[in-house]
Amino acid sequence: MPFGNTHNNFKLNYKVEDEYPDLSKHNNHMAKVLTKEMYGKIRDRQTPSGYTVDDVIQTGIDNPGHPFIMTVGCVAGDEESYEVFKELLDPVISDRHNGYKPTDKHKTDLNFENLKGGDDLDPNYVLSSRVRTGRSIKGFTLPPHNSRGERRAIEKLSVEALTSLDGEFKGKYYPLKSMTDAEQEQLINDHFLFDKPVSPLLTCAGMARDWPDGRGIMHNDNKTFLVWVNEEDHLRVISMQQGGNMREVFKRFCVGLQKIEEIFKKHNHGFMWNEHLGYILTCPSNLGTGLRGGVHVKLPKLSTHAKFDEILTRLRLQKRGTGGVDTASVGGVFDISNADRLGSSEVAQVQLVVDGVKLMVEMEKKLEKGEAIDSMIPAQK
C-alpha cells in the first residue's frame, strides 16, 4: 500500500464517523482497542516523517482476522509512531504483552553466559535450534513507510557492517535483485531465503513496495548465522544449526549481534531502543527483545495429548508448524518457541525454551513407554 493516505488534511473535511473504519467483522488487537472516539482524537496527528493513524491501522482494516493467531492489526512507520500514537499502541501493547503497562521498564540481557545449560537437548528429538530477532536502525523510517532512498541507505550500511565481520561470522551478502537461480535454489534449500511477501498482513502495510530493491541476505561461510536486510524489519538476525545445542546457538547470536551493533553505532546509526519498549520494531508484537528462540522437535505423542496446549501455556511457549508462522505441523514435528517478547530479557526467554523443551522431551519419552505425565505437568511460569 503506497502513501495512499498522503492527504490527511483533506480527510479532516469528512466527519469522524465517515472516516472511521468498519471493524465489525474484525478480530485483531487494533480492532479491539480503536474506538471511534479514539480515532477522532488521533486522526489529525502525524509523526515527523508524516506517518498517520490510517497508515498505522491499514493492515488491520484489510485483514480482519487470522485462523491460527490473534494478529496485531497495526504497524509502526518510524520510531516516533509509538509515541505519537500512544493512545492506540499502549493498549495494544498491553493486550498483546500480558498487561505490560506504559510505566513498565524492559530489561535487555544479551550476555549468553547468563544462560544455564542448554547444550544438551536430546538430538534424537530436537532436530534443530534457532534464535532470531529484529533490529531497526535509528534515523530511518521503517519498512511500511520508508522510501527507496532510505531502504538503499539501510542496505548500504548493513552490507558495510556485515561484510566487515570476521572469524566465524565471516560471510557474504546476496542482494535479492541480482541473485542467480543457483544461489536462490541453494538459499531455499538451506532454509535461509525469505519469502517474496505474499502474506496480506505484510503487503497491506506497504512492506513489499519496490520488491526486491534494497533487500538481501547475508550469511556466514558456516551457514550458522544470517541476516535478512529490509524484509519486515530493517534487520533480522538469525543464528541456527542442526541438533539441540541451543547454548551454542545463543552464544553465537549474542556475540554476532553485539559486533554488528558496535559497527552501526560507529556510523552514528545505533539501533532503535528505549528503556520502556526495548528494541523498537515494525510490529508491536516484536517489541522488547524481538526474540524468538525455538527448536524443531519431534513430539508425536505429546502433541496429541489432551494437555499439550496447557503445558505450552504454562511453560510460556508457543507452537508452530515447521514452515514457521501460518503453517501446520508435519509428521509430529513442531516448532516450539518462547511466546513472550516484552517484559523479560533475552536470556530469560531462551532459558524458558531450554528448560521447557527439555521437560517436553522427557514427557515424550514417558508417553512412548506408556507412562503417565501428570506428575510432571509444570506450574505456570
Place this chain on the structure above:
Amino acid sequence: MGGETLLGTIGIFVSTPDSNSPQIRQQGSAMPFGNTHNKAKMNYDSDQEYPDLSKHNNHMAKILTPAMYERLRSKETPSGFTLDDIIQTGIDNPGHPFIMTVGCVAGDEETYEVFKELLDPVIEDRHGGYKPSDKHKTDIDPANLKGGDDLDPDYVLSSRVRTGRSVRGFCLPPHCSRGERRAVEKLSIEALASLTGDLNGKYYALKNMTDAEQQQLIDDHFLFDKPVSPLLLASGMGRDWPDARGIWHNDNKTFLVWVNEEDHLRVISMQKGGNMKEVFNRFCTGLTKIETLFKERNHAFMWNEHLGYVLTCPSNLGTGLRAGVHVKLPNMSKNAKFEDVLKKLRLQKRGTGGVDTAAVGGVFDISNADRLGFSEVELVQMVVDGVKLLVDMEKKLEKGQSIDDIMPAQK
C-alpha cells in the same frame, strides 16, 4: 525530521504527544500535511530515490527517465498525490505475460495535469500517437450506430458494453479515503435508486451480501472480484475492502453498475446473443440518465475536451469504453492471419474470463482496442462491423473456403 523546512510551504498539523489539539497550523497552499513524507524524501538525491526499472516492461518504465523523475518528484496534486504514488504499481509489477501494462495510475483529476510530463507520453504510446493538443470526441447517441442488431447468434453468444465514470470532487480509488469512498457510494445509491422502467433495480452492498446473493451474482457473471491482481493491489485500490463497494443491477439483469472497484463507477450493459444495437441503446440511455442525476447533485462526471472521460488508469481515458462479444471462432482463431485481421479491424482478443485469461473452446472475447481519439459510436461500430466480418470468415473456413478476398484494409 526537518520541521522547520516544512512550515510555511505546506499546510500541516503538528501535534505533540500530550495534546489533542493542533499546535501549529500553517495555511499556505492547499497542500495537506501527509506530504511531509514526500518532503522528507527530498533529503535523498534523485538518483537514490529513482526506481530500478531495468527489468521492467510497461509504458511507465519506458518513459520515466532519471531526469524526468528528478523534475517531477517534488510535485503534488492539491489532494497530495505524488509521483511515487502514480508509479508504485508499475515498479511493483515489472511486466505482464499477455499485455503491455500501463504501469501508472491517477489519484485524482489533477494528476493528468500536474504530471503531464510523464502521462502525456504514456498516453501517446498507449493510444496510438494521441498528442497533447488533440481533442477527443464524445458521442453517446445510439441512433448514430448503423446496424448491429443482426450478429449471428449461432456464433455470437453474448454482447456487452462497459465504461467507467469518475465523480468530480472526489479522489480516485488508488487515493480516496474511506469518507470519500462512502460519499461516492451514497451518491451512487441515490442516483441509481431513482431509475425506473427497464432500468428499475436494486443495490447490493458487498459487505452485507448474503451467500445466496453472492452466488447468484457470480452465476449471472455480475460479481466483481475481490482484487487479487497485483496490478490493482499495488496501487492501493484494495484498501478497506469491501467497505463502500457494491453492485447495482436492474431487475432484467441487463444493466449493471459497479461502485468503487477500479473506478468510481463501472457501467455495463449486456445480454445473450448478438443484438449489440440493443445493448448499446440501453447503455447510452442508462448512462445519460445517470449522468443527469449526478449533475443534479452537483457532482458531474470528470471530463475534459482533451482526455474525454477521466479514469483511474490512463488506458481507459477517452471513452473508457470496451464493447465486446463472446464469439465462437474455432477455425478463424487458428488461422495464420487471425492476429493480423484483428489488428486491421482495431480489435483485440481476450479469453472468456476477461483480461488475463485464455480462450476456452474456441470462444473468444473480441472487443475494440481503442479508447481515446474515437467516439463511443465509432468504437462500437468497429466492433459490430468487425465481428460481422469475422463470423463471415469463420463460416468460409468451415466450408474449406479461403478468406483472402475478404481481408480488410487497416481501419
